[in-house]
Amino acid sequence: MIRYLIEVMAFQLGFLIIYDLFLKKETFFQWNRAYLIGAFSLALVLPSISLPVFRATVAPDTLLYPHFLIQLDEVVLGAGGEASGDTLPWEFLIPIVGSVLALMWFVFKLVKIWRLHLQGELKVHFDHNQIQLPDSETAFSFFKNVFLGDRLTGAQKASILKHELVHVRQWHSLDLLFFELMRVLFWFNPLVYIYQKKTSELHEYLADTGSGVPKKEQYQLLLSETFGTRDISFINPFYKKSLLKKRMDMLRKKPSHQLKKMKYLLLLPLLGGMLLYTSCETEQPVDKEKQATLPGVTVIDENSVEFRFSGEDFTAEDERNALKDLIFEHLDDKERFTIFIKGQEGNPYGIYSIQNGSAFLQRKADDTPNKILPMDGQTQTVGVPFSRVEKVPVFPGCENDTDPRACFQREIQKHIRENFRYPEEAQQQGIQGRVSVLFTVDTDGSIANVRLRGPHKLLETEAARIISELPQMTPGEQKGKKVQVPFAIPITFKLSSQANNDKTVQRKPIGRMRVLGKMDNNGHYKGKVTDSKGLNLPGVNILATNSEAYAVSDFDGNFSIEVTQGEQLGFSFSGLPDYEMIIE
Incomplete structure (x- = not known):
């Protein structure tokens, strides 16, 4: 997340430098308006874009395989039997608190506008609403509402109204509201405020040039300094002292020559460099x-x-x-x-x-057997892949649900929470951790082939008891025959008193999958699957694309699958990116 935010701000700064150096002095106000909003938005998505044509290192595209052993979401349970989530890290808590405060301030400003709306005298016109504010010199617009103080003279009101109607017709409030919402989400990013300020400046230039009011009259209005202001960042105020000189300069400026629009092409090399950066894959230096x-x-x-x-x-x-x-x-x-x-x-x-x-x-040229890093995974009978079974197993109560897979997950998690009891002996000994559970919905709808791996027998026994109490289900069917369908679910036992500092709680998988293995003499590829830090991954789905053979890794991440050289293997594991490799 931190890297994403840094990249977003770097891209926004790059776009902003191009604008300040080459574009802001030109009179292409609508183009500049589109540039600022588009550049800001584009910077939000650029970090997630990776184009093969820009990759510095050519690698096979990652193929996505559906999960055929469905991996259910982890269930975290506390000592009191209640669900217990992970403690939110401070680096996430601070931005959330800031966003909540920013949202409250945004709502407060909306309320201020609403109160002004209620205090004023409303006159409804065809293309706008005019609201006259009592005992005020205020002049601003917000969407279709134009607010004018009753202390303004008739001539002033007429000129200002023409100006504000440009804001109304061109929906300038929508631009400012967009940036206001971005301030709620990214309140810590100073560039949001700069983009909003520069967009507001463009709105005034557009209104000045599009109102039809003679320049001399506009100069007199701007220099009168008699207008009241409102400290609301997403309205279009007619008078703003900090913009006075800039607006007068733009009124005197001759329209830019059309050839100067070629400056916008400067965006292309900058965008190309950004795409090159986001598409490159960083190699870790070898020590x-x-x-x-x-x-x-x-x-x-x-x-x-x-x-x-x-x-x-x-x-x-x-x-x-x-x-x-x-x-x-x-x-x-x-x-x-x-x-x-x-x-x-x-x-x-x-x-x-x-x-x-x-x-x-x-292997050696004479194919002499060797004992280098032997893998102990065995070929497993895992039933019919969940993604390919014609009729999936149905949890009781999900018969009429439009999405039986999602319903299955909801109900099984509900069952675990309702039937969970933290073993007293485990609480007394301070035992906690994650229990990996593999099981199969058999051809008669019962739960079979339950396998567990956890940090202590007490936790494994409790997890086994919970799974054994699952109700009879409607079995899955394939080509009119009832078949086995496998599932996997991690259950985490967490003591609240130790939840934040006890290292016995196994960490969650991180990074991406890694595969280490070899071919044996019988045409089987035997290997082990881990995450980026070497954590063994149980329940990984392995699929051979040509022969459609499949396997599931055991609790130690070991697996064995029948393949031929040159065949592709796809690996799927909930919570990590899918992975693809070619058997050489």
Whole structure:
């Protein structure tokens, strides 16, 4: 979030510099008005835009795969049985409090306008409403309402009304209201106030040039300094002392030549640079000194190292851990990184190729079996993918719901909260943490194949009890036959007294998925899925695009799936971006 806000402000500042240096002195007021509003809005979405044509590093596009093992939203439960959410971090709390205060101030200003509306004498016209304010010299407009004080002379009212009607016809209040709402959301961004001020200036230039009032008469009105003002940021006041000189300068200025509109083309290289920045993927620098100190590692060049183990076989735990550290160090590399693994006598043992979040083990020429980082995941029978089953399982009470999937999630979370009891022994011992639960809705609608993994048996037992009490459901169907459909849900047990500082609560997955694995002799790719920080991910959906084989990772993130070389694998996990890799 912080990076997004910094990028937004940087882009807005870039657009603003172009405006101040090249555009603001021109008389293309409508163009400048569109530029300011468009540039501000564009800066809000630019950080999320990534165009392949601008990417500095070419990588395969990420394919999106639907979840076939549905991952239900996490349920967080407190010791009193009530739902307990995570404590909102201060870096989010401060902006929210500021926005609430800004919203209150915005509402207060709206109330001030409404009170003036009630105090004045209303005259309804075809294209506007004229409101005469008693004992006042005020002159301003807000949408179709033109407010004029009764102390103004008839000649002044006539000239001012022509001026304010330009604001009404061109909907200038809508521009200012947009920026006022942006001030509520981004009250901490000083550029919002600058953009609003500059847009307000353009409104006055447009009204001055479009009112039809002779320039001499406008000069006299502006210099009279007899008009009252209102401290409301989203109205169009006729008189504003800070704008006096600028408005008179613009009235004297000759219209800009049409060729000067070519200046707006300066936006193109600036926009191109911004898109190039947002499309680039940052590579993490490799700490070569740290890399060279790992046991058995010899740096060959920046994209390859030699890893030599001791003994006749690769069994030493510290050496295996060192190799894992080395692999994870380079998982995000955009260029291929190679690890040449050799035995004590320098004989080749294997080669690891690492690139774009995946590591592939290339076997020796004679295909001699090896024991490098064996994976223990087993092929699992997971039923019919949830996204492909013709009739999804139905939770009791959801039979007539228009969205049975969403209804299923609501009802199962409701069931967990209503049946939850924090084990007293776990409370006394200060035990808390996340229990990962995998289960299947069987062909008879019952809950089967329940698997749990948590920080303590007490929490696992309670989670198992809750899941076992799920009601009988209507089973899923595929081609007229009842089938199994798998589900996964994390249940977090949290003690309120320790919620903010106890490190036993397992953190949530962050970043993106990483895959480490290899092909075996039987045509299976065996691997492990983790997040960016190495946290094992249970319940990851793995789909082979060609053969349509599928698997689900176990509690340690291990999986095994039957594939062929060159085939694509898609990985889906709730809360992280989908991931795609090609088996080499």
